[in-house]
Amino acid sequence: MRILHTSDWHVGKVLKGRSRHEEHIRVLGQVVEVARAEQPDLVIVAGDLYDTAAPSPDATRVVTRALSALRQTGARVVAIGGNHDNGQALDALRPWADAAGIELRGSVRDKPDDLIIKGETAAGERWQLAALPFLSQRFAVRAVEMYELTAAEATQTYADHVARLIGRLAEGFAEPGVVNLLTAHLTVVGASSGGGEREAHTVMGYAVPATVFPSNAHYVALGHLHRSQRVIGPCPVRYSGSPLAVDFGEEENVCSVAIVDVSVDKAARTRDVPVTSARSLRTVRGSLDQLATVNLPDAWLRVYVRETPRVGLREDVQELLPNALEVRIDPDMVPDKAGERMAQRAGRSPRQLFGDYLDSRGNAEEGVRELFDQLYDEVSTQQ
Incomplete structure (x- = not known):
């Protein structure tokens, strides 16, 4: 059968x-x-x-x-x-x-x-x-x-x-x-x-x-x-x-x-x-100039843009590729903020990092830094 x-x-x-x-x-x-x-x-x-x-x-x-x-x-x-x-x-x-x-x-x-x-x-x-x-x-x-x-x-x-x-x-x-x-x-x-x-x-x-x-x-x-x-x-x-x-x-x-x-x-x-009757699904990557050369009129597209993020970038991509259903910034173009933070913290003491945090928050209350120093010393001594 x-x-x-x-x-x-x-x-x-x-x-x-x-x-x-x-x-x-x-x-x-x-x-x-x-x-x-x-x-x-x-x-x-x-x-x-x-x-x-x-x-x-x-x-x-x-x-x-x-x-x-x-x-x-x-x-x-x-x-x-x-x-x-x-x-x-x-x-x-x-x-x-x-x-x-x-x-x-x-x-x-x-x-x-x-x-x-x-x-x-x-x-x-x-x-x-x-x-x-x-x-x-x-x-x-x-x-x-x-x-x-x-x-x-x-x-x-x-x-x-x-x-x-x-x-x-x-x-x-x-x-x-x-x-x-x-x-x-x-x-x-x-x-x-x-x-x-x-x-x-x-x-x-x-x-x-x-x-x-x-x-x-x-x-x-x-x-x-x-x-x-x-x-x-x-x-x-x-x-x-x-x-x-x-x-x-x-x-x-x-x-x-x-x-x-x-x-x-x-x-x-x-x-x-x-079975070939459905539109194909394709992922493409590139700058705007590179995306302008893409010729996939019968496919639904997922696009990773290799451009610096800015207002209106999605619209520019969709004007070039009307079948783009999903537009994202290529991960390689996104700054590694976690890495930047790690680099900024490298070699700095807890006192300095806490002082920077207070400055970023506009906290100038007297005694806060001294209290942190006292607590830090107590914890460090116990360890």
């Missing part, structure tokens, strides 16, 4: 005040075109459909239309909630999703069997997918336990809970003649962060070892980290990455979706199909 694996759409993302609505329409349109060309049996969207838990009507329209278009290619479509999504709100859309033939799982419910999705390809190949939405540490580890546990113990407890849940979901993987699949939205220890993920949910407290995945899974489709990558584990494990760079920390990422060919008796074969 063939799978199209994608994740981390982050529809509704605003970059430095600039909407990326039109970019998302183009990007997801290209993902649909890839699905039409590749004809997958199953499309997996591994979380973070939205960038915020309260998406706008426009963002909701983009996501629902993209999911519907993917379903219209003839593929089964499964989407799970990520840490940016509102899991309960996604679950509220399930009547629409069921009517559209889309499997939507926003959050972990009381019935684990609800997270098991089964199907059969047109060629008669049976498959089953365990779909695990993002599970927060606060939900997995009861609040009272978090207060009593050390950070390391809480991290291990979270990983243990996830492992037990995945083990419960994978109980049916022993059935012969079925392609066993798993999708989840989480951080795996040792994987490379893509640069744009919410830091609070990528720290080690939310990370699990790859050993939580069952060895009899034929493919594990992960979301959450934005860089496409394979993860070493007991079975084929992969992040598809985001189909567009979410922020400037991801400008070196190659945006893509993963196409996976897998069967019961053959190892999963994966290839990335680039």
